[in-house]
Amino acid sequence: MSTVRFAGVSRRFLEITALHPTDLEVRDGEFLTLLGPSGSGKTTLLTICAGYLPPSGGRLFVGGRDVTDLAPRHRNIGMVFQNYALFPHMTVFENVAYGLRVRRVAAQELARRVGEALRMVQLDGFADRPVPMLSGGQQQRVALARAMVIEPDILLMDEPLGALDRQLRKEVQLEIRRMHVARPRTTIYVTHDQEEALVMSDRIAVMRAGRIVQAGSGRDLYERPADAFVARFLGESNLVAGTVQSLGDGRAVLAAPGIARPIAGRAAPGLAAGARAAALIRPEALRPEAGGLSARIVERVYLGELAALRLVLEGGHELWCRCFSAAAPGEDKVEIGWDATAVSILPEVNEP
Amino acid sequence: MSAAQNAPGKPASGTPAAAAFATLFLLLPAGLVLGAAFLLPLARLFGLSGSMPAGVLAPYLELLGDDVYRKVFFNTVFFAIVVTAVTLVLGYPLALALARMRAGWRALFLLAVLMPLWISVLVRTFSWMLLLERNGPINRALIASGLTDTPMSLLFNKTGVLIGMVHVLLPYAVLPIFGAILRIDPALLRASEGLGAPRHVTFRRVLLPLSMRGVATAATFVFLLSLGFFITPALLGGASEITLSMLVENLVNERLAWPLAAAASVILLALTLALLAVAGRFLSPAAVAGVGR
Known part of the structure; x- marks a missing residue:
């Protein structure tokens, strides 16, 4: 069992708090992504989990065992570093074999397991190459094989795809996902890329200013964000500011100045009647509607199958709409409405 | 076009x-x-x-054929080898410690390593003469501590020359090694540790191999500088420990044997160039740059 549990784990650097006391549980075999902008504390949390950084407070448990004071080399972790940290003076084979040699695995089994790991990342035939001769994508896969071959209890990855170009990144995302599904292993993955988080994770923890703001499945976060920060971080969003008119039964109605009709939607926790709030209307929830709000299309962005339209309402509000290119309205004067079940009313957060 | x-x-x-x-x-x-x-x-x-009446090769044959001169060659190479070995053994841990220090302490200790380079070799060598004297502070401390009853002879012999040369040349060993260690990505050491390696394994399999170019540079520097060293062996070694550069000085100033002195110089130059050629294979700029990646 390799459940990871952070219990009130925090970290200060001099007077700066990088991580506020944080509770988080990663289930056995779960792929959890820490998602957030730089400086949100996600790498700090990962580094504490690896054991490279002692927490200022709190305890860390793996499989129920307190590992807070355990040195990294006793934790049986597989770590993939941001720039891979491959040993430049060794071949691909020696890099992957490193953890097994340290564990004194016999030569025959070592060769078998390294071969297996290289096959898994589709690098068989590359065993004798010196590492500096490989491309970025190949190095990334060597790093993955090196971390996996030791059969770690936990796999930790710190923005491992950051250096790859977009196309390659998408391929590797799916590869990592497939490997995880084939052989689930407790994984903590750090990224600032929302798409990466959505593609790979069982669960995502969104971090901001040293705290976990919300944790849940990608769908949870996208459809029921806790606040405007999460809404903005995952997917495109239109946020309309206003005051809460009525509240009850998990629903809320927002009065927005400049918009004739009140906006009803799901109420996020932390709302109060009369308080300032924001309505989240996803671009794909907007649609033409006879008798709806009149708007003008001021910009059209062609994205291939989809088109993004910038709309200006009569009251001056600006909304982005996304629809299939083929279904985009031809004329610039439109009447629009939205799917009320896809709207959330969110408490306001002060952006840092 | x-x-x-x-x-x-x-x-x-x-x-x-x-x-x-x-x-x-x-x-x-x-x-x-x-x-x-x-x-x-x-x-x-x-x-x-080549200006001796006996022929172009005569001075070379005289130098290489004479036991006294051969001892000079032996001395020169012996000092160079021992000094190189000792400075590497002393310099590596020092460089490693420097590389691991916090920035503030590092600046201070780096200054301590560099400072001797700003003081004339002559001054430093005279200082060692005072320290190593029969009744100097080192011998007095040794006797007071009970380690020895009679003063040790530390001056005008191999010991004196080695102590002085090691001291003068240590910074030339420390700095290249320090630079090489500094260029190693700390993530590599963390990766090794995370993969389960104890410290000594990380040192032996990652840190040491990746700093070897620095060690090779240091060894080349120190060895070449040792070969041509003059002041320190002349003052601390005296008449019994003659090196090649002292021999040249003696041939010119005492014996006015210019052809012999020139031949000795040429031999020293040839020795140096040969070593540089060997070291150059390890120290090509491209190879050095390739390591830091």
């Missing part, structure tokens, strides 16, 4: 011939100085060494 000629970022004199001319022009001042002050005297030295 006119488009190519107007390509931005290309210097006006883009042809290879013009580029070569520009390079030559830039090298000219240094080349003139080097030619007048180094190459001409060197040629004259060669000429001198």
Whole structure:
């Protein structure tokens, strides 16, 4: 069992708090992504989990065992570093074999397991190459094989795809996902890329200013964000500011100045009647509607199958709409409405 | 193609011939100085060494055939080897400690390593003479501590020369090793540790191999400088520990045997060049750059 549990784990650097006391549980075999902008504390949390950084407070448990004071080399972790940290003076084979040699695995089994790991990342035939001769994508896969071959209890990855170009990144995302599904292993993955988080994770923890703001499945976060920060971080969003008119039964109605009709939607926790709030209307929830709000299309962005339209309402509000290119309205004067079940009313957060 | 000629970022004199001319022009001042002050005297030295009536090779044969001279060659190489070995053994841990220090402490200790380089070798060597004397502070401390009853002879023998040379040359060993260690990505050490390696394994399999170019540079520096060292062995070694550079001085100033002195110089130069050629194979700029990645 390799459940990871952070219990009130925090970290200060001099007077700066990088991580506020944080509770988080990663289930056995779960792929959890820490998602957030730089400086949100996600790498700090990962580094504490690896054991490279002692927490200022709190305890860390793996499989129920307190590992807070355990040195990294006793934790049986597989770590993939941001720039891979491959040993430049060794071949691909020696890099992957490193953890097994340290564990004194016999030569025959070592060769078998390294071969297996290289096959898994589709690098068989590359065993004798010196590492500096490989491309970025190949190095990334060597790093993955090196971390996996030791059969770690936990796999930790710190923005491992950051250096790859977009196309390659998408391929590797799916590869990592497939490997995880084939052989689930407790994984903590750090990224600032929302798409990466959505593609790979069982669960995502969104971090901001040293705290976990919300944790849940990608769908949870996208459809029921806790606040405007999460809404903005995952997917495109239109946020309309206003005051809460009525509240009850998990629903809320927002009065927005400049918009004739009140906006009803799901109420996020932390709302109060009369308080300032924001309505989240996803671009794909907007649609033409006879008798709806009149708007003008001021910009059209062609994205291939989809088109993004910038709309200006009569009251001056600006909304982005996304629809299939083929279904985009031809004329610039439109009447629009939205799917009320896809709207959330969110408490306001002060952006840092 | 006119488009190519107007390509931005290309210097006006883009042809290879013009580029070569520009390079030559830039090298000219240094080349003139080097030619007048180094190459001409060197040629004259060669000429001198071949000016004995007995023949061109006579001074070389005399130097290489005589037991006394052979002992001088042996001494020179012996000091160079021992000094190189000792400075590496002392310098590596020092460089490692420096590389691991916090920035503030590092600046202070780096200063301590560099400071001796700003003081004349002569002054430093005289200081060692005072320290190593029969009744000097080191011998007094040794006797007071009970480690020895009679004063040890630390001066005018191999011990004195080695102590002095190691001291003078230590910074030349520390700095290249320090630089090489500093260039190693700390993530590599963390990766090794995360993969389960104890510290000594990380040192042996990651840190040491990745800093070997620094060690090779340090060894080359110290060895070459040792070969031509003069002041320190002359003052601390005295008449019994003659090195090649002392021999040259003696041949010129005492015996006025210019051809012999020139031949000895040429031998020292040949020895140095041969070593540089060997070391150059390990120290090519491309190879050095390739390690830091």
